[in-house]
Amino acid sequence: MRLTAPPRSTSLISLLALPLPLGVLCIAYLIAVARRPEIPESAQIEDPHQWGFPKWYGQQPSPFDFSSTSVGEDEEICDHPKSILLFIDLPYDSPLIPSALTLLHTLQTANRFNVSVISTFSPTWDGQVSIRQNLQGAGCETKDWIWRVGDNSGSSDLGCEKAIWVEEGVGKPGKANVSLLSHPHHLLGKDAGYNAMKAFHGDQWELGLLTSILPAPNSPTIFYPARRVTSRKSVVYFPSRTTSPKDYPRLPWGRIWSIYSPSRRSPPKIRASEDPFSDKSAWKKFWVKEEQKLASTMRDAGVCLFEGWQNGQLDDRIAKAMLSGCIVATVPPKAHHDAFLPLILPLSRPDSVALQPKLPVHDLNHVLSTYTNPQLQRLALKAFMTARNRLVPMSRLKGVEGAVKVWEEGGRGYEFKDGFRWDCEAGEGGWCS
Structure with a gap:
């Protein structure tokens, strides 16, 4: 024999009163969020992994952009x-x-x-x-x-x-x-x-x-960083545009590594009545799209490794990567060595002088193992800040x-x-x- 109690009746007043405290809590939360102090920009620069990237980290001017009294909005007549x-x-x-x-x-x-x-x-x-x-x-x-x-x-x-x-x-x-x-x-x-x-x-x-x-690539209208990256330890290898796909190196297994395949198409022929340097030119639009495709891949990558990494040369590809928020792995460059060494993942120069050395898989994995994700986020931000000041067209001019x-x-x-x-x-x- 099982004894059961009849269900209790729920009053209409209690049902109507339930949303009231929830609404009060929501309003109190919104007021607290609205009144919370803004995160200091210095804290975001020091630890973007915890506090998020500054608002200017993206496709807009930053306080660290190259500036001069004779360029930009302050340009003298x-x-x-x-x-x-x-x-x-x-x-x-x-x-x-x-x-x-x-x-x-x-x-x-x-x-x-x-x-x-x-x-x-x-x-x-x-x-x-x-x-x-x-x-x-x-x-x-x-x-x-x-x-x-x-x-x-x-x-x-x-x-x-x-x-x-x-x-x-x-x-x-x-x-x-x-x-x-x-x-x-x-x-x-x-x-x-x-x-x-x-x-x-x-x-x-x-x-x-x-x-x-x-060097100074197009900046920052094309090469600018994304505020979020899926994985800072994802590596993208960038072969030279002139390298045949059959000569691409074999990538290691796993989802960490991928390769960027530049377009094999030739730019359109220039018509007899066409100004190739006009914004309406199909030839110029081709090159702009190629650069946009490259920039998009760099924004989504964590680490950029370029063909010729063993030469340790500071070229426009490295500048593009830094402007796009991608961390560059390379043999430390001789040019401006002290300034740029803290902004890259340093690789060892290979023992052999082969034109196409094997990918530095073990070396790069070892270097990455010494960095935490917060450190990598900070490295990407500081490289971006330097590039926006020193590796932009007006600075080069x-x-x-x-x-x-x-x-x-x-x-x-x-x-x-x-x-x-x-x-x-x-x-x-x-x-x-």
């Missing part, structure tokens, strides 16, 4: 802007085109310059006449500067001697008044030696100024302006910027045994 002819001497499908487009945009947005552009693949280029005649047709004789990017034309008889010549991305430096080499140690290379340049350029050649300026000023004041020879390091660890230098 320039009554006598310099005239520049940008000569893009590259194939239309060169991997260096994005850098050339960034340079063009930087010059166009600086009101202290009036810039025009000419290239060997533009419809206005006349292949039936010499390069000198094409440049003269573009008004080179009336320009203050001529900035040449690349040397695909192969010509050294360019004329336009009244202008100051700036060159970068050339195979044999030294022809211009100011030669920008991609890495500081190239200033000590055989091709940059005085005797070698004298023999190549001829007896009438005179030494100008050779220097190296930090100011560096080039400084080099031209040195030349104008009589400076000749080899200009080594601060932070350059040279030792026998890389096996370079005639004095290294």
Whole structure:
């Protein structure tokens, strides 16, 4: 026999009264949240893993952006802007085109310059006449500067001697008044030696100024970080655009590693009536989309490892990764070594000098094991802050302006910027045994 009690009746008043305390609690919570003090920005910078990234960590200006009284919103009115002819001497499908487009945009947005552009693949280029005649047709004789990017034309008889010549991305430096080499140690290379340049350029050649300026990709409209990353210990390997897929290294098993496959498509051919440097140009849109695809992958990656990591060179790929919030794993660069060593995951230089060494799987895993997730978040933020100050187009432009000023004041020879390091660890230098 089982005894049961009849169910208790629930009054209507108690049912109506139940939501009242819940509502009071919700209102009290919202008031507390609204009145809570904001997290200090210094705390977010010191420990973004705990407190979250600062509001400016993303696609917007930050307090650490490169600033100058002569650029940006504070740019002074320039009554006598310099005239520049940008000569893009590259194939239309060169991997260096994005850098050339960034340079063009930087010059166009600086009101202290009036810039025009000419290239060997533009419809206005006349292949039936010499390069000198094409440049003269573009008004080179009336320009203050001529900035040449690349040397695909192969010509050294360019004329336009009244202008100051700036060159970068050339195979044999030294022809211009100011030669920008991609890495500081190239200033000590055989091709940059005085005797070698004298023999190549001829007896009438005179030494100008050779220097190296930090790289600067398009920033921050394309390369900017995501505020959240799935895993800081996920590694993406980035092969060079010119490397065939059959030569890609074999990745280790697991979900931690992945590879970025750049587009194998060629940019569209430039039409006869099309200005390739117009924003409406299909050719230019192709390169912008390629950069956007690259930036998106970098934003989602925790660690970026580039082909050529063993060389320890600070190039625009590293700059793009830092601007995108991706932590770079590489052999510590010689350029600005002390400044950038704390901003990377340092890898050991391989014992062999193979062109394509094996992926540094064990070395990188060991390095990552020494970092906690909070430390990696802090590393990504500090690398971003440095890049937004030192690896942006306006910063690089100011560096080039400084080099031209040195030349104008009589400076000749080899200009080594601060932070350059040279030792026998890389096996370079005639004095290294």
